[in-house]
Amino acid sequence: MNLSPFLRQPCTNIPPNSVPLYICAFSRNSTGVVSAAGTHCDAKPKQVNNDISIPSSSHKNGVASQIIDAVEKLNIWAFYPHLKKPLQFLQGNFAPVQEHEPISDLIIEGSLPNCLNGEFLRIGPNPMFNPVAGFDGDGMIHALRIKDGKATYAARFVQTSRLKQEENFGAAKFWKLGDMKGVFGLLMGQIFNLRSSFNVIDTSQGSGTGNTAMTYHNGKLLALHEGDKPYAIRVLEDGDLQTLGFLDYETKLRQPFTAHPKVDPVTGELFAFGYQFQPPYCVYRVISKEGIMQEAVPITISGPIMMHDFAITEHYAIFMDMPLCLLPEEMVKGNLIFRFDEKKPARIGILPRYAKNESAIKWFELPTCFAFHTVNAWEEDDEVILYICRLPEFDLDMAAGPVRDSHNPFHRSTLFEMRFNMKTGNASQKPLSLSGVDFPRINEKFTGRKHQYAYCTILAKSTAKLEGLVKFNLSEKPAFEGKNRIEVGGNVEGVIDFGSGRYGSEAVFVPRSASKDETEDDGYLICFVHDEDTGKSEVCVYDAKTMARDPVAIVKLPCRVPYGFHALFVTEEELQSQR
Numbered sequence: 001m002n003l004s005p006f007l008r009q010p011c012t013n014i015p016p017n018s019v020p021l022y023i024c025a026f027s028r029n030s031t032g033v034v035s036a037a038g039t040h041c042d043a044k045p046k047q048v049n050n051d052i053s054i055p056s057s058s059h060k061n062g063v064a065s066q067i068i069d070a071v072e073k074l075n076i077w078a079f080y081p082h083l084k085k086p087l088q089f090l091q092g093n094f095a096p097v098q099e100h101e102p103i104s105d106l107i108i109e110g111s112l113p114n115c116l117n118g119e120f121l122r123i124g125p126n127p128m129f130n131p132v133a134g135f136d137g138d139g140m141i142h143a144l145r146i147k148d149g150k151a152t153y154a155a156r157f158v159q160t161s162r163l164k165q166e167e168n169f170g171a172a173k174f175w176k177l178g179d180m181k182g183v184f185g186l187l188m189g190q191i192f193n194l195r196s197s198f199n200v201i202d203t204s205q206g207s208g209t210g211n212t213a214m215t216y217h218n219g220k221l222l223a224l225h226e227g228d229k230p231y232a233i234r235v236l237e238d239g240d241l242q243t244l245g246f247l248d249y250e251t252k253l254r255q256p257f258t259a260h261p262k263v264d265p266v267t268g269e270l271f272a273f274g275y276q277f278q279p280p281y282c283v284y285r286v287i288s289k290e291g292i293m294q295e296a297v298p299i300t301i302s303g304p305i306m307m308h309d310f311a312i313t314e315h316y317a318i319f320m321d322m323p324l325c326l327l328p329e330e331m332v333k334g335n336l337i338f339r340f341d342e343k344k345p346a347r348i349g350i351l352p353r354y355a356k357n358e359s360a361i362k363w364f365e366l367p368t369c370f371a372f373h374t375v376n377a378w379e380e381d382d383e384v385i386l387y388i389c390r391l392p393e394f395d396l397d398m399a400a401g402p403v404r405d406s407h408n409p410f411h412r413s414t415l416f417e418m419r420f421n422m423k424t425g426n427a428s429q430k431p432l433s434l435s436g437v438d439f440p441r442i443n444e445k446f447t448g449r450k451h452q453y454a455y456c457t458i459l460a461k462s463t464a465k466l467e468g469l470v471k472f473n474l475s476e477k478p479a480f481e482g483k484n485r486i487e488v489g490g491n492v493e494g495v496i497d498f499g500s501g502r503y504g505s506e507a508v509f510v511p512r513s514a515s516k517d518e519t520e521d522d523g524y525l526i527c528f529v530h531d532e533d534t535g536k537s538e539v540c541v542y543d544a545k546t547m548a549r550d551p552v553a554i555v556k557l558p559c560r561v562p563y564g565f566h567a568l569f570v571t572e573e574e575l576q577s578q579r
Contacts, residue, residue, distance in 0.1 A: 051232075051247050051248065051249055051250060051291065052232050052244050052245040052246070052247055053205075053245045053246055053248065054244070054245040055159075055160065055161035055164060055205045055206070055245060055246060056161070056164075056202070056205065061169060061200075064194075064198040064200060065195070065198070065200045068191055068194050068195055068198070068200060069171075071191060071194075072188070072191050075184060075187045075188065075191065076184075078184075079182065079183050079184035079187065080184055090127075090130065092532065093503070093530050093532060093560065093562055093563055094562060094563055095562060096125075096126040096127050096128075096137065096140075096562060097126065097140075097155065097559065097560060097561070097562060098155075099140070099155055099156055099157060100153065100154055100155040100156075100558075100559060101154060101240065102145070102152050102153070102154040102238045102239050102240050103152065103153050103154070103558045104150070104151075104152040104238070105150060105152075106150075106151045106152065106153060106555050106556060106557065106558065107555075107556040108149070108150075108151060108553060108554070108555050108556070109551075109553065109554040109556070110541075110551065110552055110553035110554060111149060111552075111553055112146055112149050112150075112151065112541065112553045112555070113512070113524060113541070113552065113553070115510055115511065115512050115513060115523070115524070116146045116510060116524065116526065116541065116569075117146055117147050117148070117571070117572040118146060118569060118570050118571040118572045118574070118575060119143055119144065119145050119146070119235050119239060119569070119570045119575060120143070120144040120146065120508070120526050120539065120567070120568075120569050121141050121142070121143050121144075121214055121221075121567060121568050121569070121570065122141070122142045122505050122506070122527075122528050122561070122564050122565075122566070122567040122568075123139055123140070123141050123142075123158075123210075123211060123212065123213065123214055123223060123564060123565055123566060123567075123568075124137070124139070124140065124142075124211060124505075124562065124563065124564020124565045125137020125138065125139070125140075125209065125211045125564070125565070126138055126139070126140035126157070126211075126562065126564075128157070128163065128166065128167065129166055129171055129172035130172070133176060133177055133178020133179075135177050135178075136176040136177055136178050136209070137209060137211055138157055138158070138160070138162075138163045138209050138210075138211060139157065139158035139160065139163075139209050139210035139211030139212070139223055139225065139231075140155055140156065140157050140158070140211070140564075141155065141156055141158065141214070141223065141233065141241055142154075142155045142528065142561050142564070143155065143156075143235070143239055143240075143241055144239070144539050144555060145235075145238065145239025147572070151539075151555045152238060152239040153239070153555075153557055153558060153559075154238075154239050154240050154241060155559075155561075156240070156241040156242075156243075157243075158209075158210035158211070158223045158231050158233070158243055159231075159243035160206070160208060160209060160210045160225075160228070160231060160243075160246075161202070161205035161206050161207070161246070162174050162206070162207050162208065162209060163209070163210075165201055165202065173192075173195055173200065173201050174192065174201065174207050175188055175189055175191075175192035175207075180331065180336060180337040180338075181331060181334070181335065181336045181337070181397070182331055182334040182335070183331070183332075183334070185331050185336075185337065186331050186332070205246065206227075206228040206229050206246060207227065207228065208225035208226075208227045208228020208229075208256075209225050209228075210223040210224070210225050210228065210231045211223075211225055211565065212224055212225050212226065212259035212565050212566060213259040213260060213565060213566035213568075214233075214566065214567075214568040215261055215263065215270070215568065216263075216568065216570050216574055217261075217263055217270045217287070217291070218270075218287075218289065218290060218291035218579065219291075219574075219577050219578050219579030220232045220247065220291070220578070220579060221233045221234070221235060221568075221570060221578070222247065223243075224257065224258070224259040224260075224261075225259060226256055226257070226258050226259045226274070226275070226308065227256050228246075228256060228257070229246040229247060229248055229253055229256075229257055230246065230247045230257055231243055231244075231245070231246050231247070232244040232245060232246070232247050234578060235570065235575055235578065249287065249291070249292075249293035250293075252293040252295075252296075253285075253293060254296075255274040255276055255283050255296070256274040256275065256276055257272055257274050257285075258272050258273050258274055258275075258308075258309070258310070259308070259309075259566070260308065260309040260310065260373070260374075262310075262311065262312045262447055262448070263444070263447065264312065264447065264448060265444060265445050265446070265447050265448075267289065268289030269286060269287065269288055269289055270286075270287040271284075271285070271286055271287075271312050271317055271353060272284075272285045272286075272287065273285065273299070273307070273310055273317075273319065275304075275305065275306070275307045276304075277304040277326050278304070279298075280298035280299065280300070281299075281300075281301050281303065281304050281305070282298070282299040282300075282301050282307060282319065282321075283296045283297065283298055283299065284296065284297040284298075284299055284317060284319075284351065284355075284358075285297070286353070286354065295356070297351075297355060297356065297357060297358060298357075298358065299319055299349065299351070299358050299361065300358060301319070301321040301347070301349075302321055302323070302344070302347065303325060303326075304325065304326035305321065305322065305323065305324055305325050305326065306324040306326070306338060306396075307319070307320060307321070307322070308371075308372045308373070309371070309372060309373050309374045310374065311374040311376065311377040311386055311448075312353060312377065312447070312448045313353075313377050313378050313379045313384060313448045313449075314378070314379060314448055314449065315352060315353060315379065316350050316351060316352060316353055316377075316379070316384055317350075317351050317352075317353045318348060318349070318350050318351075318374075318377055318384065318386055319348070319349040319350075319351070319361075320346070320347075320348060320371060320374075320388075321346070321347035321348070321349060321363075322346045322347070322368075322369060322370045322371065323340060323341040323342070323343075323344035323345075323346070323368060323370070324338055324339075324340050324370050324394060324396065325338065325339055325340070325341050325344075326338060327339050335397065336396055336397040338396045338397075339396075340370060340393050340394050340395060340396075341368075342368050342393055343368070344368060345365045345366060345367065345368055346365070346366045346367065346368055346369045346370075347363050347364070347365055347366075348363070348364045348365075348366065348386070348418065348420060348427070349361050349362070349363050349364075350362050350363075350364070350384055350420060350422070362420075362422060362425070364420045364425070364427035365427065366418065366427055366429055368392075368393070369390050369391060369392055369393070370390075370391045370393060370394040371388040371389060371390050371391065372389065372391075372410075372413075372438065373388065373389050373438060373439065373440055374386065374387065374388050374389075374440075375387035375388060375389065375415070375440040375442065375454050375456075376442050376446065376447060376448070376451065376454070377448065378448060378449050378450040378451075380450070382421050382422050382423045382424075383419050383420060383421050383422070384419075384420045384422060385417065385418070385419050385420075386417075386418045386419075386420070387415065387416070387417055387418075387432075387440075387454065387474065388415075388416050388418065389413045389414065389415060389416070389437060389438045389439075389440055389456065390413065390414050390415075390416040390429075390431075391410070391412050391413050391414075392412060393412075394409065395409055408459060408460060408461060408462060408463055408464050408465075409464075410438060410459055410464060411435060411436050411459050411460070411461050412435045412436075413435060413436065413437060413438040413459065414431050414432075414433055414434070414435045414436075414437065415431070415432040415433035415437050415440075415454070415456065415472060416429055416430065416431055416432060417429065417430055417432055417474075431478070432472065432474070432478045432491060433456075433470075433472065433478060433480060433486065433491075433492075434480045434483060434484075434485070434486050436458055436459045436460075436461065436486065437456040437457065437458060437459065437470060437486070438456060438457060438459055439456060439457040439466070439506040439507075439566070440454055440455065440456045441454075441455045441456075441506065441507060441508055441509050442454055442455070442509065443509050443511055443520050443521070443523065444509070445511065445520075446520065451474070451520055452473060452474055452475050452520055452521070453471060453472065453473060453474065453493070453520055453521045454471075454472045454474060455469060455470070455471055455472075455507060455509055455525060455544065456469070456470050456472065457469060457470075457504065457505075457506060457507065458470055458486055458495070460503070465503040465563065466498075466503055466504045466505060466506075466563075467497065467498055467502075467503055467504075468495060468496050468497045468498050468504075469495070469496040469504075469507050469525060469527070469542070469547075470486050470492060470494070470495050470496075471492070471493045471494040471495075471521075471544070471547050472491050472492060472493070473491050473492075473493045474491065476490060476491040476493075477490060477491060478490045478491045478492075479491070479492075493547065494546070494547020495547065496525075496542055496547055496548075496549050497549065498529055499531075500533075501531060501532045501533040502529055502530065502531050502532070503529070503530055503532065503563065504527050504528060504529040504530070504540075505527050505528045505529075505563060505564055505565075505567060506527065506565070506566050506567045507525040507526060507527035507542070507567070508525070508526055508527070508567045508568060508569045509523055509524070509525055509544055510523050510524050510525075510526060510569050511523040512524070519545070521544050521545045522544075522545055523544045523545070524541050524542060524543060524544055524552065525541070525542040525543075525544045526539065526540070526541050526542075526567075526569065527539070527540060527567065528540075528561050528564075528567075530560065530561060530562075530563070535560060536556070536557070536560070537557045537559070537560050537561040538554050538555055538556050538557055539554070539555040539557065540553075540554055540555075541553040541554070541555075
């Protein structure tokens, strides 16, 4: 049996517009210097300033490394569970692509509104080495620079410590989520530990992929992965992207950092948390408008879990202790290391957002569930109101395993309202939609404040793809009884269908102007869309107020853009104020 696709090898060089199975691996590191096999490059991270450090690309490819590689090959041959199955997210438009230098003067149908002057960015997993599972893959940012009605496209890897080290090896060396299953996963974990113990790889600078989401704060664009520190990215004038290094807030950041921090639009502060698999399992952080990180506040939760998102209000931070649990013993049974425990309730913790410790946190229990994403939260009288995209349960193994064209494990995601009475301790919840919505976005001028509209993507039932957009009016009552699809009526104010064979990515709301006089929904939704029949990708701009199906503008892209995770729009003013 040919094991070559499964041995962490570099991917085959492919033309950028094709639908490939693999991508090329570069033979040079980020400085352009070829690393000689068998050498050991001892390099500490270089300091850009007090906050940002450039990760070194040190590696050791000696006898110990070669012995460990041989053990890994034997483990793959003996135990790899997907040896005869398609590799997840290496098919069709989930397949990775090459980097692109800026390509300007793109064809535009319609006209780009002036408020879109800036840079539209979408991040996602783009593995340089195989194999890979759904959440694995090195971070790649696809960027559209818009200025004076013209558009330029570029795509760049986030140059993480992990990527730079594996690039020098020419193969994957770090433990992946898709590896964390069964006897195979247990052995892969030990192989990873051996590489770290023998200094084959350097894990002191983090091991994340920088592939999940982005935020802009204190003059810095940050690429985020919840198992690592943020990576600072500079947007150049032509729209190109440059990784500056990882951000550790003058060494104050010692735990992982969420992929979903919240910027308060009034105070300019950044609120964040991190979860990890040893105590304290959750840590809360506040970063000032000027980028100064306050002391961490440990949060006591039920145990090691996956906590992907949280929320803030004007006075509180809200944590979701939901039972997608880290259970290493499950690997002995042949399962993934993460398992949903349906016997445990969902717990919501609400903490005064400037608390110095967790003593004032209030915990509420609800029937078991899981949520990847919050929509927003605010306060009304004695209640804190939280909107989330809720799953009744979640099997992470379904998302991390081999390709399943007939099932989308995310499709049960439903818009929910949750209410927590801070005086009585009562909690309640109710659904606001049919299932099949996620990737929620709002007008971010209302983060932590009461608002009216939420925009979500519509999830396809049979495949992990996004087939449209929906606009919810949170002040209206839902009217989905007896319906089997999301359509206008009740609290649904608009639906945009991308069309047959066309699928998109998360859409970002961009307000028409910064004026306080503008209505909340006066703006545009911008997102990447891919046509699977033609193999072409584009950026579409929709009117967020009318939700008309026909885009206001379409930017034709010069290459295929794979499906990915989260998006961000950085204004022209923010670009000019980068630090």
